[in-house]
Amino acid sequence: xxxxxxxxxxxxxxxFLRVEAPRIARRRKAGQFVVLRVDEQGERIPxxxxxxxxxxxxVTLVVQEVGTSTRKLGRLKAGEAILDLTGPLGHPxxxxxxxRVACLAGGIGTAEVLPVVEAVRAAGNTxxxxxxxxxxxxxxxxxxxxxxxxxxxxxxxDGSYGRHGVVTDVLLALINDGAVPDRVYAIGPVPxxxxxxxxxxxxxxxxxxxxxxxxxxxxxxxGCCRVTVGGETKFTCxxxxxxxxxxxxxxxxxxxxxxxxxxxxSSLEKFEESxxxxxxx
Amino acid sequence: xxxxxxxMAEQDPQVRISNFNEVPSGFTPEQAQKEAARCLQCKNAPxxxxxxxxxxxxxxxxxxKEGDFAAAREKLLETNSLPAVCGRVCPQEDQCEKVCVLxxxxxxxxxxxxxxxxxxxxxxxxxxxxxxxPEKAKVAVIGAxxxxxxxxxxxxxxxxxVTIFEALHQPGGVLVYGIPEFRLPKSIVFAEVxxxxxxxxxxxxxxVVGATLSLEELFxxxxxxxxxxxxxxxxxFMGIPGENLNGAYSANEYxxxxxxxxxYRFPEYDTPVIRGxxxxxxxxxxxxxxxxxxxxxxxxxxxxxxxxxxxxxxxARIEEVHHAEQEGVxxxxxxxxxxxxxxxxxxxxxxxxxxMELGEPDxxxxxxxxxxxxxxxxxxxxxxxxxxxxxxxPLLPRALPELKLGWKGxxxxxxxxxxTSIPGVFAGGDIATGAxxxxxxxxxxxxxxxxxxxxxxRYTISxxx
Ligand SMILES: Cc1cc2nc3c(=O)[nH]c(=O)nc-3n(C[C@H](O)[C@H](O)[C@H](O)COP(=O)(O)OP(=O)(O)OC[C@H]3O[C@@H](n4cnc5c(N)ncnc54)[C@H](O)[C@@H]3O)c2cc1C
Ligand SMILES: Cc1cc2nc3c(=O)[nH]c(=O)nc-3n(C[C@H](O)[C@H](O)[C@H](O)COP(=O)(O)OP(=O)(O)OC[C@H]3O[C@@H](n4cnc5c(N)ncnc54)[C@H](O)[C@@H]3O)c2cc1C
Ligand code: SF4
Ligand code: SF4
Ligand code: FES
Numbered sequence: 001x002x003x004x005x006x007x008x009x010x011x012x013x014x015x016f017l018r019v020e021a022p023r024i025a026r027r028r029k030a031g032q033f034v035v036l037r038v039d040e041q042g043e044r045i046p047x048x049x050x051x052x053x054x055x056x057x058x059v060t061l062v063v064q065e066v067g068t069s070t071r072k073l074g075r076l077k078a079g080e081a082i083l084d085l086t087g088p089l090g091h092p093x094x095x096x097x098x099x100r101v102a103c104l105a106g107g108i109g110t111a112e113v114l115p116v117v118e119a120v121r122a123a124g125n126t127x128x129x130x131x132x133x134x135x136x137x138x139x140x141x142x143x144x145x146x147x148x149x150x151x152x153x154x155x156x157x158d159g160s161y162g163r164h165g166v167v168t169d170v171l172l173a174l175i176n177d178g179a180v181p182d183r184v185y186a187i188g189p190v191p192x193x194x195x196x197x198x199x200x201x202x203x204x205x206x207x208x209x210x211x212x213x214x215x216x217x218x219x220x221x222x223g224c225c226r227v228t229v230g231g232e233t234k235f236t237c238x239x240x241x242x243x244x245x246x247x248x249x250x251x252x253x254x255x256x257x258x259x260x261x262x263x264x265x266s267s268l269e270k271f272e273e274s275x276x277x278x279x280x281x
Numbered sequence: 282x283x284x285x286x287x288x289m290a291e292q293d294p295q296v297r298i299s300n301f302n303e304v305p306s307g308f309t310p311e312q313a314q315k316e317a318a319r320c321l322q323c324k325n326a327p328x329x330x331x332x333x334x335x336x337x338x339x340x341x342x343x344x345x346k347e348g349d350f351a352a353a354r355e356k357l358l359e360t361n362s363l364p365a366v367c368g369r370v371c372p373q374e375d376q377c378e379k380v381c382v383l384x385x386x387x388x389x390x391x392x393x394x395x396x397x398x399x400x401x402x403x404x405x406x407x408x409x410x411x412x413x414x415p416e417k418a419k420v421a422v423i424g425a426x427x428x429x430x431x432x433x434x435x436x437x438x439x440x441x442x443v444t445i446f447e448a449l450h451q452p453g454g455v456l457v458y459g460i461p462e463f464r465l466p467k468s469i470v471f472a473e474v475x476x477x478x479x480x481x482x483x484x485x486x487x488x489v490v491g492a493t494l495s496l497e498e499l500f501x502x503x504x505x506x507x508x509x510x511x512x513x514x515x516x517x518f519m520g521i522p523g524e525n526l527n528g529a530y531s532a533n534e535y536x537x538x539x540x541x542x543x544x545y546r547f548p549e550y551d552t553p554v555i556r557g558x559x560x561x562x563x564x565x566x567x568x569x570x571x572x573x574x575x576x577x578x579x580x581x582x583x584x585x586x587x588x589x590x591x592x593x594x595x596x597a598r599i600e601e602v603h604h605a606e607q608e609g610v611x612x613x614x615x616x617x618x619x620x621x622x623x624x625x626x627x628x629x630x631x632x633x634x635x636x637m638e639l640g641e642p643d644x645x646x647x648x649x650x651x652x653x654x655x656x657x658x659x660x661x662x663x664x665x666x667x668x669x670x671x672x673x674x675p676l677l678p679r680a681l682p683e684l685k686l687g688w689k690g691x692x693x694x695x696x697x698x699x700x701t702s703i704p705g706v707f708a709g710g711d712i713a714t715g716a717x718x719x720x721x722x723x724x725x726x727x728x729x730x731x732x733x734x735x736x737x738x739r740y741t742i743s744x745x746x
Pocket of ligand 4: 319320321322323326327328329338339380381382383390392
């Protein structure tokens with residue numbers, strides 16, 4: 001059992017959890033994730049390790065409640081526990097001194113990119129964070145991001161905060177202003193990562209994306225997480241999750257994320273029924 | 282008149298394809314005693330040489346014959362920590378029963394089924410072995426599959442303080458994530474694991490060694506030897522077009538979803554699985570049979586096994602092929618998939634195959650399948666399960682560059698002691714041999730336990746004077 005020592009609601013759709021997992025807290029690096037199972041009936045789901053406190057033996061997770069497993073997780077209170085949690089899985093994000101690095105994130109990706117921003121800046125890069133949200137109320141971790149990056153750009157789809165538009169608008173503006181990044185890192189919904197990769201391709205800017213393939217075990221045993229990169233099949237959980245964005249077959253990734261849409265919906269309906277619309281909004 | 286070899290009762294094929302309950306129900310006590318009476322109690326007991334976990338076969342069979350089932354169980358547990366598992370999934374026909382003197386006449390004693398009977402016998406708890414002495418060394422076992430569990434139990438029996446580190450959230454390895462419920466109920470596996478824990482073995486789940494903790498950390502925290510039993514968990518694909526379509530699974534993923542995650546009970550359990558109507562399973566081994574029979578139980582209307590060689594070369598146990606046939610699985614031998622077909626929306630709609638014929642023997646001694654020109658045809662299917670084998674799990678070896686590896690990433694070991702190229706690190710089971718069998722993995726665990734004991738004795742017994 002992995003005890004939740006702190007829980008905060010960030011937005012109506014996202015929660016922040018600090019969970020006891022001393023071994024993972026000690027070893028994790030930016031870009032790695034855990035796989036957890038909330039309860040006995042639960043599925044195994046991957047979540048990025050957003051931060052850790054090796055002293056206290058805790059890791060932090062930020063969860064967007066999109067389906068049964070993430071809503072179950074969102075319902076747990078501080079003091080309660082997650083049944084199974086394992087990690088740190090996946091390769092750490094490659095971090096070197098490149099110069100100017102732009103880290104783009106969309107939605108819950110803002111939480112996932114935070115450890116990368118911290119690590120990239122710690123390696124001596126000028127680190128720009130460009131984060132997008134649908135609207136102001138869904139923007140998360142603004143203060144943490146401002147502290148972690150050399151520069152922070154915010155966009156909202158509806159213009160309720162920051163720049164009206166999407167993160168690629170900011171990246172394009174930077175490029176047009178001659179502030180071309182030496183490297184770009186993107187994490188978020190697949191269409192957003194694809195848009196970033198498409199934008200940087202003609203400029204030959206090395207672009208790394210962190211892929212959110214469906215997973216089961218997270219240790220390379222099942223192949224559920226396979227993606228095509230540069231024409232080759234890769235297992236995201238052990239060979240990624242970071243890959244060269246210019247080589248990724250995003251269409252296939254989008255397709256594979258839809259495999260269980262029907263079943264996910266019926267599972268969620270059953271769950272909502274069982275708790276009588278217990279979702280805290 | 283001579284008694285014929287006894288057979289277990291089985292669920293009717295038409296009934297069992299709509300449930301996940303175990304297919305055979307085991308001997309009745311009368312049957313067991315009748316079968317036990319067939320054993321000749323041979324002095325030299327050739328059967329024993331066929332058992333990698335060194336069961337005293339005539340002794341446990343004699344106890345059954347005499348009606349002392351608890352004693353029979355005890356006898357099994359002296360050398361085999363997972364008898365209820367072995368009695369169900371051990372390929373007895375290639376092991377003990379193959380060398381039973383009665384095998385020459387075609388009807389060996391049903392040693393495996395007798396083992397199952399005695400192991401399942403519910404008498405009072407067998408006495409727990411003495412607790413590990415604090416003076417004995419600590420040993421870490423990586424992986425809670427049959428190899429790891431056997432090594433751990435044997436080491437505990439010798440008095441060592443053993444901790445098993447397992448990556449998944451449940452112990453058992455393939456016994457739990459791969460072999461289906463209807464062949465090996467998970468409650469049986471967990472009950473045997475509980476017995477191993479009662480011997481003082483600690484079990485830490487969710488620990489991926491090489492990720493959650495390193496081997497160096499294990500040694501630093503006081504473990505003096507390590508046994509690696511991490512299995513062959515890397516699924517092979519054929520690398521043909523369409524293999525990543527929605528509706529293509531590795532057998533590992535399919536079986537893991539259904540067995541470990543209990544997707545057959547979705548939505549009570551949260552993990553979904555594709556329930557194909559027409560299912561094609563690629564391969565000819567036990568894993569393919571398990572996948573095909575699982576698909577039937579998940580409601581498939583038509584399940585075919587697509588195998589590029591002929592029936593004679595199929596590595597699956599005869600019993601499993603027979604069970605699959607009884608249940609209505611269609612076998613398409615000498616058939617090779619060339620590519621999977623997209624329905625235009627990213628989902629599987631069929632596989633294009635080619636007919637094969639048998640040519641000259643290949644390296645494995647089996648006749649090589651050769652494609653027949655112009656024989657391409659299509660099999661309709663909305664789900665394809667690729668069961669063409671697994672390679673050793675690379676996660677731990679990758680984290681240990683000094684470890685000497687062999688063919689396909691297996692860990693090189695001394696087959697008698699399990700010793701690897703790193704002092705104090707031992708290995709066995711599928712990680713050392715490539716995908717093999719439960720009993721061979723257990724045999725390797727047993728040998729390695731002895732190897733570790735010898736290694737540690739050298740360091741802990743200090744010369745006198
Ligand atoms: C390496 C990795 C790191 C991740 N990190 C985080 C994180 O830090 N925070 C977070 O909230 N989520 C993260 N995710 C996504 C998270 O795993 C999924 O949202 C979760 O598994 C959904 O489970 P569910 O049962 O709640 O929803 P489901 O019922 O399974 O799905 C609900 C909806 O979400 C979509 N979905 C399901 N799985 C994924 C996925 N893997 N990626 C994108 N969409 C998905 C489905 O298509 C569906 O539309 C990560 C995924 C990966 C692979
Ligand atoms: C579907 C299927 C059906 C089969 N049917 C039969 C049968 O009927 N009869 C038979 O004899 N054989 C059968 N086999 C083969 C048999 O199951 C294997 O040979 C046997 O399980 C190998 O045992 P093992 O202990 O070496 O490895 P495994 O059973 O694979 O166990 C390895 C364990 O190590 C864990 N692990 C891996 N890496 C790490 C790590 N880094 N840290 C911690 N833990 C780790 C894994 O999670 C796993 O639990 C079957 C196999 C499959 C896949
Ligand atoms: S464990 Fe296997 S080989 Fe040994 S006696 Fe039992 S069935 Fe035979
Ligand atoms: S060889 Fe066969 S008959 Fe002889 S002791 Fe063994 S099981 Fe009995
Ligand atoms: S999630 Fe199973 S191999 Fe990656």
